[in-house]
Amino acid sequence: MTNGTAPDNALVLAAIEQVWGSMLFASADPWPADRPAEFGSGVQAQIELRGDWNGRLVLTCDRDVAAQIAGAMLGCGPEEVLPDLDVHDAVGEVLNVVGGSVKGALDGVSALGLPGVAPCTAPPAQGECMVVSWRDAPVYVQVVPDAAA
Amino acid sequence: MTISSSAFTFVRELVRAESAIVLEPGKEYLVESRLVPLARAAGHPDVDAYVAQLSTRRSPAALKQVVEALTTNETSWFRDTDPYTTLRETIFPELARNRPRKQLRVWAAACSSGQEPYSIVMTAMDTPALAGWRVDVTATDLSEEMLERGRRGEYSQLEVNRGLPATTLVRHFERQGLNWRINQSIRERVEFRHLNLTRPFPPMGQFDVVFLRNVLIYFDMPTKREVLQRVRQVLAPDGHLFLGAAEMTMGVDDAWERVPAGRSSVYRIREEQRTCVPW
Amino acid sequence: MRALVVDDSRAMRRIVTRILEDAGFEVLEAGDGQEALDVLAAQETPPELACVDWNMPVMDGLTFINHVRKQPQWRATTLMMVTTESEQSQIVRALAAGAHEYLIKPFTGEAMLEKLDLLGLLPTPVGDQT
Numbered sequence: 001m002t003n004g005t006a007p008d009n010a011l012v013l014a015a016i017e018q019v020w021g022s023m024l025f026a027s028a029d030p031w032p033a034d035r036p037a038e039f040g041s042g043v044q045a046q047i048e049l050r051g052d053w054n055g056r057l058v059l060t061c062d063r064d065v066a067a068q069i070a071g072a073m074l075g076c077g078p079e080e081v082l083p084d085l086d087v088h089d090a091v092g093e094v095l096n097v098v099g100g101s102v103k104g105a106l107d108g109v110s111a112l113g114l115p116g117v118a119p120c121t122a123p124p125a126q127g128e129c130m131v132v133s134w135r136d137a138p139v140y141v142q143v144v145p146d147a148a149a
Numbered sequence: 150m151t152i153s154s155s156a157f158t159f160v161r162e163l164v165r166a167e168s169a170i171v172l173e174p175g176k177e178y179l180v181e182s183r184l185v186p187l188a189r190a191a192g193h194p195d196v197d198a199y200v201a202q203l204s205t206r207r208s209p210a211a212l213k214q215v216v217e218a219l220t221t222n223e224t225s226w227f228r229d230t231d232p233y234t235t236l237r238e239t240i241f242p243e244l245a246r247n248r249p250r251k252q253l254r255v256w257a258a259a260c261s262s263g264q265e266p267y268s269i270v271m272t273a274m275d276t277p278a279l280a281g282w283r284v285d286v287t288a289t290d291l292s293e294e295m296l297e298r299g300r301r302g303e304y305s306q307l308e309v310n311r312g313l314p315a316t317t318l319v320r321h322f323e324r325q326g327l328n329w330r331i332n333q334s335i336r337e338r339v340e341f342r343h344l345n346l347t348r349p350f351p352p353m354g355q356f357d358v359v360f361l362r363n364v365l366i367y368f369d370m371p372t373k374r375e376v377l378q379r380v381r382q383v384l385a386p387d388g389h390l391f392l393g394a395a396e397m398t399m400g401v402d403d404a405w406e407r408v409p410a411g412r413s414s415v416y417r418i419r420e421e422q423r424t425c426v427p428w
Numbered sequence: 429m430r431a432l433v434v435d436d437s438r439a440m441r442r443i444v445t446r447i448l449e450d451a452g453f454e455v456l457e458a459g460d461g462q463e464a465l466d467v468l469a470a471q472e473t474p475p476e477l478a479c480v481d482w483n484m485p486v487m488d489g490l491t492f493i494n495h496v497r498k499q500p501q502w503r504a505t506t507l508m509m510v511t512t513e514s515e516q517s518q519i520v521r522a523l524a525a526g527a528h529e530y531l532i533k534p535f536t537g538e539a540m541l542e543k544l545d546l547l548g549l550l551p552t553p554v555g556d557q558t
Contacts, residue, residue, distance in 0.1 A: 011326065011327065014326075014327050015327060018305065018307065018327065018534060019534050021190075022307050022534040022535070023534045025186060025189035025190055026189075027190055070439065073439055073443070074439055074442055085438075086439065089438045089439050090437075090439035092437065093437035093439050093440050096437070096483070096512055096533075097512045097533045097534050100514055100533065101327055101512065101514065101534075103513075103514075103515075104324065104327075104513070104514035104515045104518075105324075109517065112483055112512070112513070113483075114483060114484075135192060225538075225542055230545060230546070306514060307535070307536065307539070309532070310532055310535050310536075310539040310543075311538070311539050311542055312539075312542040312543075312545075312546065314529070314546055315519055315522075315523060315527075315529055315530035316523060318519065319516050319519050319520050319523070322516075323516070324515065324516050
C-alpha cells in the first residue's frame with residue numbers, strides 16, 4: 001500500500017496555533033529542545049485521518065498540563081478540579097479540532113476519525129515529534145503514517 | 150470585573166501617544182474587552198494585572214499589541230448586518246434610478262483588513278437593480294499592513310466564521326491551505342490605498358456612498374468635525390454616508406441630516422449645503 | 429427560546445451551551461445524532477435552534493440533519509452545523525442536506541453570536557459595543 005503526502009509540520013503547527021489562540025487563549029511557541037520539562041503521568045490523544053494520506057495525529061502531554069488545557073478551554077477557575085473523564089474529553093476535542101483543520105487543508109477528500117484518549121507514561125522521544133509550548137510546559141505532537149502493509 | 154481607573158488611564162495615555170486616538174472616559178469596557186484576550190494569553194488573571202505588568206516592564210512589543218488591539222477595527226463580515234441590508238434594499242436601488250452611466254463608486258474609509266469593502270462588493274452583486282453595473286470600491290486605511298492583507302484577500306478560518314453566511318463563503322471564497330481566499334472577481338473591484346483621515350484628502354474623485362463606520366468614535370471633537378467636512382467634499386450631492394450605530398453628525402457637523410433608511414439610518418448632505426466647494 | 433446542542437464532546441457541549449444560555453436560550457443536550465432525535469421526539473414543541481457536530485458515534489450530524497429535514501413537525505427548527513469539517517465540499521453537502529448555517533471549529537463566542545444574528549435568532553442583534 002502506498003501512502004500520499006503527509007501533512008507537513010508547518011501546517012500542523014499553524015493549526016495548533018489557531019486552536020491555542022481561539023479556544024485556549026494561549027500562544028503556541030516552539031519549545032526549545034534543550035529546555036527541561038517535567039513529565040509525571042501523561043495523557044495521549046490520537047485521531048485518524050483516512051484519504052490520500054493515511055495515518056494519525058498524536059498529542060501527548062503531562063497530566064497536569066492536560067488539566068490546565070481543559071480548564072482553559074472550559075473557563076474554569078484555578079480552584080476547580082476536573083475529573084479525568086472531562087480532562088480526556090477536552091484534550092480529545094482539542095486534537096479533533098486541530099485534526100479537522102489539517103484535514104481540510106490536505107489535497108483530495110479525507111475522513112477524520114473520532115479522537116481516542118488514554119493515559120501514558122512517557123513523552124515521545126525527541127526527534128520523533130514536534131514540541132510546542134502550552135504556557136510554561138511542552139506539548140508533544142506527532143504525525144504518524146500507517147505502517148506500510 | 151471592571152478595569153481600575155489607573156489601568157484605564159495608563160492605556161488611554163499610551164494609545165493617545167501612539168495613535169492620536171482618544172479613549173474618552175466611558176470607554177473602559179472597550180479597553181477591558183479588547184485586552185482580556187491579551188491578558189489571558191500572557192497568563193494574567195485579569196486586565197488590571199496585565200496592565201500593571203505592562204506599565205512596569207514597558208516591553209515595546211507588548212505595548213504595540215495593546216495599541217493595535219484598541220485601534221484595529223472589528224473585522225466581521227457584513228458588520229452589524231443592517232447597513233448592508235439598507236444598502237441592498239434601499240440605497241443601491243435608489244442610486245440605480247439616478248445613474249444613467251450604470252456606474253457607482255463607494256468609499257470604505259477605514260477598511261482594516263478588507264472585510265468591509267469586500268462585503269460592499271458582495272452586497273452590490275446581490276442587488277438585482279445593479280445587474281450589469283460597474284461598482285468600484287476604494288478602500289483606505291492608515292495601516293500599510295492592513296492594506297496589504299486586504300489586497301491579498303486571504304482570511305483565516307476564524308475570520309471567515311465572523312458574520313459571513315455559509316452560502317456566501319462557499320460561493321465567493323476558495324480554500325487555500327488553512328485559509329480562505331476571496332475570489333478574483335471580487336478582489337478586482339476593490340482598490341486599496343493609504344489614507345490618513347486626519348489630513349487633507351488626496352484627489353479621489355466623487356463617491357456615491359461612503360462607509361465611515363466606527364472610526365469617528367476614536368477622534369476628538371475638532372477632528373471629527375474636520376473629517377465630516379472633508380467627507381462632504383468627496384460625496385456626490387445625492388450621496389449617502391454610513392456611520393457606526395453609536396455615531397452621529399448632530400452637534401459635530403450640522404451640514405448633515407439623518408435620514409431613516411430600512412431598519413437603520415444614513416446621512417445625507419442638507420439640500421442647502423449641496424454646493425460642492427472645490428478643494 | 430430553546431436550543432438543542434448535539435456534540436459527542438462534553439467539553440464542546442459545555443462551551444456551546446454557555447454561549448447560548450448567555451444569549452438567553454434554554455438548552456437541551458445530546459451526545460450523538462440518535463440521542464438528539466430521541467430528545468426532539470420527546471418535545472411538545474421543537475426547539476428554535478439545533479447546533480450539530482458532524483463526526484459523532486452512533487449517528488453523525490449529517491445523517492441527523494437528513495432525518496430532521498424529512499419530518500414536517502421539525503421544520504421550524506433552525507439547523508446550524510458546528511464542526512471541524514471545513515472543506516468547501518463538506519459545507520456544500522451540509523447546506524444541501526438542509527443545514528441553515530455552518531460554523532467551523534475553532535470559533536469564538538462572538539462568531540457564534542454573529543451566526544445567530546444572521547439567522548434572526550438573537551433577541552437583541554449584535555450591535556456596536558463601542
